[in-house]
Amino acid sequence: MTTMMDDQSVAQRVLDHIANRTTDLGQSVWREPVANYRSAARLAAEIEQVLKRSPTPFCPSAALPEAGSYVAREAAGTPIVVVRGTDGKVRAFRNACRHRGMQVASGSGCSKAFVCRYHGWTYNLEGRLRHIPHEEGFPGFDKEAHPLVPLSAREHLGLVFVTQGEPDLCDDSLDGLGKLIGPDQRVFATVEREFEVNWKILLESFIEGYHIKSTHPESFLPYGFDNLNVIDLFGPNSRVTYPFQRIQKLAKVPPQERRVEGLLTYVYHLFPNVLITVLSRHTNVVILEPLAVDRTRQITYTMTNDGGDDPAALAEAKRDAEFVGTTGAAEDRAVVQAIQRGLGSGANDAFTFGKFESAIVHFHQTLTSALRGS
Numbered sequence: 552m553t554t555m556m557d558d559q560s561v562a563q564r565v566l567d568h569i570a571n572r573t574t575d576l577g578q579s580v581w582r583e584p585v586a587n588y589r590s591a592a593r594l595a596a597e598i599e600q601v602l603k604r605s606p607t608p609f610c611p612s613a614a615l616p617e618a619g620s621y622v623a624r625e626a627a628g629t630p631i632v633v634v635r636g637t638d639g640k641v642r643a644f645r646n647a648c649r650h651r652g653m654q655v656a657s658g659s660g661c662s663k664a665f666v667c668r669y670h671g672w673t674y675n676l677e678g679r680l681r682h683i684p685h686e687e688g689f690p691g692f693d694k695e696a697h698p699l700v701p702l703s704a705r706e707h708l709g710l711v712f713v714t715q716g717e718p719d720l721c722d723d724s725l726d727g728l729g730k731l732i733g734p735d736q737r738v739f740a741t742v743e744r745e746f747e748v749n750w751k752i753l754l755e756s757f758i759e760g761y762h763i764k765s766t767h768p769e770s771f772l773p774y775g776f777d778n779l780n781v782i783d784l785f786g787p788n789s790r791v792t793y794p795f796q797r798i799q800k801l802a803k804v805p806p807q808e809r810r811v812e813g814l815l816t817y818v819y820h821l822f823p824n825v826l827i828t829v830l831s832r833h834t835n836v837v838i839l840e841p842l843a844v845d846r847t848r849q850i851t852y853t854m855t856n857d858g859g860d861d862p863a864a865l866a867e868a869k870r871d872a873e874f875v876g877t878t879g880a881a882e883d884r885a886v887v888q889a890i891q892r893g894l895g896s897g898a899n900d901a902f903t904f905g906k907f908e909s910a911i912v913h914f915h916q917t918l919t920s921a922l923r924g925s
């Protein structure tokens with residue numbers, strides 16, 4: 552179960568760090584071999600033994616607002632479609648027709664059935680094969696025995712988790728999380744981009760605040776702090792808190808009345824490859840799909856923080872997202888692309904992650920033991 556701090560404890564810890572000029576410190580330093588970012592064999596093991604066997608967030612529940620809403624994309628190299636049924640339940644299938652393997656859905660949308668565009672075999676939202684054009688050409692073929700192949704899907708905390716392999720890497724660390732994405736949050740943008748960067752280098756850039764002063768001197772530093780973070784580890788996951796300077800006004804508020812919304816950014820890392828960044832007025836669900844050792848597809852769902860369908864909440868969220876997306880995110884991208892270009896330089900046999908970078912240390916420790924244990 553989670554041992555994550557509540558908002559009031561986080562606020563107090565931030566105020567203490569500000570007063571004492573300190574930050575959260577990890578237990579140990581970690582050296583990660585550079586070969587682990589460059590080896591195709593290592594990436595294949597990460598995909599087969601970890602990404603495919605972990606319950607991984609596939610999309611926010613809000614991306615499937617009604618019966619027939621679907622999202623199709625590749626996860627860990629497997630084409631998958633998730634769809635909300637007429638019973639409200641979300642199901643996941645391998646996105647491959649049982650005739651000759653064509654994908655039965657692409658992108659996202661809302662549909663009453665999946666009609667394969669190669670020869671028109673038709674599946675209902677529960678995956679059952681309902682229609683074969685000119686069925687007389689397939690004597691003895693049992694439609695009932697050829698549904699879309701299901702995968703395990705579960706809606707939890709406002710996310711759809713899909714697990715491809717059996718058995719699951721069992722993890723109940725999310726069960727105690729009260730809230731992650733609430734029912735009033737709406738998706739207002741979905742962006743897919745590919746970067747020439749290893750997926751772990753991209754991931755690492757989200758979960759430490761030691762780089763704020765050097766990398767973000769004009770975008771984030773004027774509003775935040777350099778190297779001042781609260782770091783929670785829960786199960787294989789973590790949460791890094793990035794406070795804004797305006798959080799200092801909470802010093803005058805009685806501890807139990809302190810509310811942190813708009814005063815800090817929470818960045819959740821859901822192991823292995825998903826980040827949820829909860830900013831002042833918007834939230835991003837970021838999924839990192841490794842395509843090759845040096846290429847990653849990043850799928851970002853941008854959501855409001857609350858307000859349901861209220862246009863004012865939507866406008867505020869869009870403004871906030873625009874600011875963060877055009878400044879800080881571009882600065883991080885330039886850094887990770889440069890690191891990738893230098894990986895083959897031979898300068899480093901290993902990268903050293905220090906005590907300020909403990910969420911990354913936790914990630915590498917977890918990944919290493921998941922690979923060893925399987």
Ligand code: FES
Nearest residue numbers: 648650651667670
């Ligand atoms: S491959 Fe789907 S109908 Fe032929």
Ligand SMILES: [Fe+2]
Nearest residue numbers: 756766767883
């Ligand atoms: Fe950054």
